[in-house]
Amino acid sequence: MTFDQPKTLAEAGPQTGAAGATIEFRGLQRSFGNVRALAGLDLTVGRGELVALLGPSGCGKTTALRVVAGFEHPDAGEVLVDGEDITRVPAHRRDAGMVFQSYSLFPHLSALDNVAFGLRMRGVGRAERRARAGELLDLVGLPDRADRYPHQLSGGQQQRIALARALALRPRVLLLDEPLSALDARVRLTLRDEIRRLQQELGITTLFVTHDQEEALSLADRVAVMNAGRLEQCAPPAELYARPATAFVAEFVGVMSRVPAHADGAVVRVLGRTLPIDGDPAHGDVDVLLRPESIEVVAAADGSAQVLGAAFLGAVTRLSVRSAAGATVKIDIPSHVAATLPLGSRVELALPERPVLVAPRKEPARSSSRPPHEEGTTTMGVPRSG
Template structure:
């Protein structure tokens, strides 16, 4: 039995249905990310799990307990917000202790738990400081410790990293994941940043207009999107119009070149396929059955990766290739051969 079960969850604000027939089963200790654009309903789902919003319909069960009708303070859930939400008049230690004090935990036990939490986040020496004396990253660490201090059954994270600069955001997300794994706490993380979701999640729920479009591991979401929305929202795509020439072999025509897709597609069918930037290879590559001609338009050096834009069959495509110190990238205007394979293709409308 799943540790957290959400069934047929819906939420309407007036006539606006913002979450529609949402289902999700989360195993104990799993890290789930709700990923999607602004307004897709991901934060509303999180707030219903937390008890801050009451569902219009549906149910939420945690560890076998139906909690849909319970108030937020009766659910034993820890929450970390986008805004740090620390009490400015309390020290770091007192902020971490706040939830424990509300629960009536004795002073000695409270102090021991605060000490443990501050050690966990690496801020033991800052127990006596106030929030204004901390950096943004340190304040979020304190917010995490405060959420974890009462030993919640579930940890909810509502875009907690979006206010931080890029370097701190990457460091802190890795710390959050490490702490989550160490404690084995069931976690739901809301983000609009696909890199964040892909890097730290066990599974991702991609949301679109209040619906869970696809649920899967980062590998599945990226490599095997099941809807056009997911395919376009996660990562970069090169899209090609193709025509099926042979149903038995799956052969299609791509701008005069032949590509082989899985058999069974109707002959004569016009459709669109997509290839990720890393699926295109510069030059003739062994094992890639199709070679097309292109012309380099742009070269973007990104350190370990070089991103190329090229014109192929009248379309601009994006390619990612590894940087090699002994092999400078082609310059704009260069005509090149580009290898690709049907095994890497994503069928977008079929």
């Protein structure tokens, strides 16, 4: 099966864009020397769906994207689009548009000509391709920048031009390789919303690669968390956060504290309470994984825990508290309540009566000379994985 584009825009379908396609990865494997980038990846992306590939550097997410684009060929496995095997179809014959992290605009072409470049390569007439490029510039909010060259545009504007260029050929698959990582925070938020609006409006099936969990959770219909070339879990953002399938997902997505505990079958004893285990029974020493909003903290002069640090996050403040067992846990409480708990305060910790996730006991890392509130974190407070 090949994906040759129509020669004219009239043949390409309505102005709202082509219908999205399904994408299926079947047992994809890819190695670079001794490094295994993909280790049997299985994943299906629905028609018109936006799926974010999320994971630390080196997990295989960009390799998976490049396999769909045709820039990499797997050592084993298949990629199917609408049920047809495209694993060996050349990149230029795949119905896919790609936006890179580095914009990759032609410096000698105007914004309009950059957007129209793919149409020109497909033999679309000058008047028609300029009209279509103009429509796309309007779509991405840059109709007044048509004659500007890349060096005359901001980073956010250049990435909008790159997005418009990827959409010009009406692809059924849109591939985004960390397109926002080079932008400042304010522009990144604005463009993130624009990408989601356009994707939903045009109905394009989209794969979005990122290592930023906040970006993935706020943008995607489903988030596919990858680790060491394998898929750990693929689920809607709320499910991924509330019901992580593995300890890796639990700790990579959002903030999670490990608290030493003792399991006895279907229950576990933690922070003075016996709670049901969420998942398979366990026995012996384990760690209970707790979200910062799931732990309650109460001031107590003779409390068994102590406040070590605080990070103001607006409406809430994230406390670092050392438990009686010696574990440092993160706890989110209203900022006006946190103001009554200065550093060094004695407190008691409590948990609500609901199932908790457990994982094999993990030995604590060697203590750092930096106080807890100075540890490097991502935008959602998870230690950055590189």
